[in-house]
Amino acid sequence: MSFWRCLALLLGPVAIYRAHECDVFTDLDLHHSIIGTSLYVKLLLYTRANLICGQELSHHNLSAQPQFNVTKPTTFIVHGYRPTGSPPVWIHDITQQLLARGDMNVLLVDWNRGAANVNYLKVVTYTHDTADNLTAFIESMQENGASLSSIHMIGISLGAHISGFVGAKFNGKIGRITALDPAGPMFTGKPPEDRLDPTDAQFVDVVHTDMDAFGFRKPLGHIDFYPNGGADQPGCPKTIFSGSSYFKCDHQRSVFLYLGSINRTCNIRAFPCSSYTDFLDGHCMDCDQFKPAGCPVFGYDSIEWKDTLVPLNQTKAFFTTNKQTPFCRTNYRVDVVTWNHDTRWGFITIKLHNGSEVTEATINHKTSRFEKYTETRLLAQFDKDIQKVYKISIKFSTGNALQPKLKLRVLRIRLTHLDDQCHPLTHRPLCRYDVILEENKELTFRPIPCEESNF
Numbered sequence: 112m113s114f115w116r117c118l119a120l121l122l123g124p125v126a127i128y129r130a131h132e133c134d135v136f137t138d139l140d141l142h143h144s145i146i147g148t149s150l151y152v153k154l155l156l157y158t159r160a161n162l163i164c165g166q167e168l169s170h171h172n173l174s175a176q177p178q179f180n181v182t183k184p185t186t187f188i189v190h191g192y193r194p195t196g197s198p199p200v201w202i203h204d205i206t207q208q209l210l211a212r213g214d215m216n217v218l219l220v221d222w223n224r225g226a227a228n229v230n231y232l233k234v235v236t237y238t239h240d241t242a243d244n245l246t247a248f249i250e251s252m253q254e255n256g257a258s259l260s261s262i263h264m265i266g267i268s269l270g271a272h273i274s275g276f277v278g279a280k281f282n283g284k285i286g287r288i289t290a291l292d293p294a295g296p297m298f299t300g301k302p303p304e305d306r307l308d309p310t311d312a313q314f315v316d317v318v319h320t321d322m323d324a325f326g327f328r329k330p331l332g333h334i335d336f337y338p339n340g341g342a343d344q345p346g347c348p349k350t351i352f353s354g355s356s357y358f359k360c361d362h363q364r365s366v367f368l369y370l371g372s373i374n375r376t377c378n379i380r381a382f383p384c385s386s387y388t389d390f391l392d393g394h395c396m397d398c399d400q401f402k403p404a405g406c407p408v409f410g411y412d413s414i415e416w417k418d419t420l421v422p423l424n425q426t427k428a429f430f431t432t433n434k435q436t437p438f439c440r441t442n443y444r445v446d447v448v449t450w451n452h453d454t455r456w457g458f459i460t461i462k463l464h465n466g467s468e469v470t471e472a473t474i475n476h477k478t479s480r481f482e483k484y485t486e487t488r489l490l491a492q493f494d495k496d497i498q499k500v501y502k503i504s505i506k507f508s509t510g511n512a513l514q515p516k517l518k519l520r521v522l523r524i525r526l527t528h529l530d531d532q533c534h535p536l537t538h539r540p541l542c543r544y545d546v547i548l549e550e551n552k553e554l555t556f557r558p559i560p561c562e563e564s565n566f
């Protein structure tokens with residue numbers, strides 16, 4: 112028996128066995144990326160009946176895979192540039208978490224053959240081909256009874272623009288496009304037809320986490336979330352000496368933030384505002400415009416705000432995060448009235464205690480101004496939500512070691528929990544009257560209920 116026949120006999124049963132196995136995302140390496148790959152669009156289906164084990168779908172015979180029920184909602188996940196050819200690390204989490212939220216078809220669009228190429232420009236041209244391919248597939252879904260409004264496309268980086276191109280082919284009738292850090296290079300400055308734009312779906316939500324490198328700076332959707340301002344993410348390396356994570360950490364953070372919103376690890380409120388600076392300065396804490404729901408929640412559930420957001424055309428919204436999961440922080444509005452004769456400038460540090468835990472916020476992105484009998488309004492952001500605040504510590508500092516220590520004479524300080532404005536009873540504002548803060552000296556007190564007052 113020849114070597115080859117022997118090998119065929121050995122492998123034969125394996126091949127038959129494999130037919131019942133899972134179909135997996137194309138796994139390539141740097142070598143493929145250097146020679147370049149040509150486009151192949153593989154569709155992997157995950158449902159509640161095949162949660163972990165993906166099944167490849169035929170592009171031309173939708174009934175060939177009985178698990179694929181087109182009358183259910185379908186979520187496409189479209190990845191981006193894959194310069195190393197490896198499968199994305201978040202595949203398992205995103206498919207599992209979506210299926211935990213709803214009974215749907217999750218279609219992982221694997222265009223790794225195409226996306227794995229050191230030549231980014233070539234990959235950009237493939238985004239149009241991938242979009243055409245998906246458009247044809249969605250057309251056959253329609254012929255089989257699917258409705259466009261039950262389709263949600265989640266596009267990561269280049270995948271965001273692919274989703275936009277598909278959406279444009281259907282004149283914006285697709286239900287929703289979510290763009291996770293849409294790619295900037297080769298798309299920035301392009302007209303709407305050459306990139307994602309709000310007319311591509313009934314609702315387009317976007318998150319920007321790396322707009323100064325691989326991401327896109329300008330708003331592209333009905334709502335554009337800019338976590339931590341949208342450029343640099345906390346916990347991501349700031350120097351190239353940290354290896355490859357230096358390149359992808361900010362960009363990838365969009366996916367991890369979104370995952371946390373699908374599984375509701377924490378609800379992140381985002382504050383509509385014209386700029387990140389205005390947000391940090393505390394100019395955008397009012398959510399009355401969104402009554403009774405309050406300001407939009409970031410991520411998967413932002414669709415609940417669709418009817419309010421779409422008529423506004425384009426909304427930019429801001430929040431800050433922790434450096435790891437749980438990413439959500441807790442925001443308080445701090446209103447301070449002072450009575451020093453001379454205007455004081457400085458920073459405020461606040462600690463909230465509840466007997467077992469403590470959390471701290473430092474408001475030092477710039478010096479705050481405290482003028483006699485004038486209310487100074489600040490945004491304080493804590494890394495966690497302390498229930499039943501029992502003690503508050505406050506410190507005032509000027510950062511100026513050369514001048515004599517100053518005092519800040521506080522007539523009233525009031526802390527209002529912002530994330531729960533619609534449940535004022537669970538988070539009553541906390542007040543304290545008539546205290547003197549000596550510079551750099553922490554003052555700790557029990558908060559008392561606030562009086563209705565003119566201040």
Ligand SMILES: *[C@@H]1O[C@H](CO)[C@@H](O)[C@H](O)[C@H]1NC(C)=O
Binds near residue numbers: 153
């Ligand atoms: C989409 O891509 C797949 C694989 O690359 C191919 O088999 C299929 O024919 C394509 N569909 C269309 C409409 O070109």
Ligand SMILES: *[C@@H]1O[C@H](CO)[C@@H](O)[C@H](O)[C@H]1NC(C)=O
Binds near residue numbers: 174175176
């Ligand atoms: C599609 O697949 C089903 C199930 O495998 C098969 O019965 C049917 O003949 C196929 N249709 C075509 C047009 O190939």
Ligand SMILES: *[C@@H]1O[C@H](CO)[C@@H](O)[C@H](O)[C@H]1NC(C)=O
Binds near residue numbers: 180182183
């Ligand atoms: C397809 O999904 C719909 C809606 O969930 C359901 O009513 C129907 O029974 C399903 N069809 C099959 C063949 O499972």
Ligand SMILES: *[C@@H]1O[C@H](CO)[C@@H](O)[C@H](O)[C@H]1NC(C)=O
Binds near residue numbers: 204370436
């Ligand atoms: C939710 O997703 C986040 C981000 O992937 C993860 O860290 C967290 O463990 C998940 N929580 C649950 C309960 O699955």
Ligand SMILES: *[C@@H]1O[C@H](CO)[C@@H](O)[C@H](O)[C@H]1NC(C)=O
Binds near residue numbers: 422424
């Ligand atoms: C939204 O855009 C439409 C069409 O361009 C315009 O008529 C409308 O005034 C805009 N609405 C807002 C709130 O800017």
Ligand SMILES: *[C@@H]1O[C@H](CO)[C@@H](O)[C@H](O)[C@H]1NC(C)=O
Binds near residue numbers: 466467468496498
């Ligand atoms: C303090 O707050 C934490 C976080 O919200 C909570 O888990 C804990 O039970 C609270 N402890 C007390 C004594 O209220």
